Amino acid sequence: MLPYYYPGAGVWRRFIKEDHVLSLHTQAGLPADDGATVMAQSQPISEKLLERVLSSLSDDKAEDVVQIDLRGKSSVADYMVIASGRSTRQVSAMSEKLTDRIKQEFGFTSKVEGKDAGDWVLIDTGDVIVHIFRPEVREFYQLEKMWLPQGGSASAN
Known part of the structure; x- marks a missing residue:
């Protein structure tokens, strides 16, 4: 067994x-x-996972980190985290380190899209969705505007 x-x-x-x-x-x-x-x-895993995601991004010097609470708005995830890296190399490195840390601490593998290009990396950890952008790409897509209520604000770290 x-x-x-x-x-x-x-x-x-x-x-x-x-x-x-x-x-x-x-x-x-x-x-x-x-x-x-x-x-x-x-403690719900989504909160522990969110704490680890935020600390990992902070350790890797991510810029403009925003967390959006999706509970009650979407069944896909409980939280969304959006962050920026200064270059494609930093974006790729942050995503790789984050997935490694989650695998070590929580024991499961995250789904990753876009790591090779390094412009926009999406990391699906289950209860927390993480988007890591280069600043120009983030400005173009403006995910915060799509997920936040009109005139609303997210928690910035």
Whole structure:
């Protein structure tokens, strides 16, 4: 039996995958009965993940970091983080370091798009979506205007 952890609905979920291998033991194939049900942690994973994303971007000298709370607005994610890097090299490096840190600390792989070009990198961590832009590209697309209410503001870090 193998334990698997995955993020879902704002909390870490744990389940045991049965390995039904032929065995001489009579216990093989029986469901686990060691309390291997879905378990939730005390603090939602989306908040821990958001804290780690923001600290990673800060460590890598990201500019104009904005977080947008999507809870109740979108079922895709709980938070969106938008940041800028000064060059394509910095944008690519920040995205690579962020995905490595998330994998080390949370144990799952993020989906990444655009890392090779380095103009706009999208990192999907599940509950937190991260956009890292070069300043010119960010100004062109203006994602903040699309996701913020008219005249609203986001949390800037």
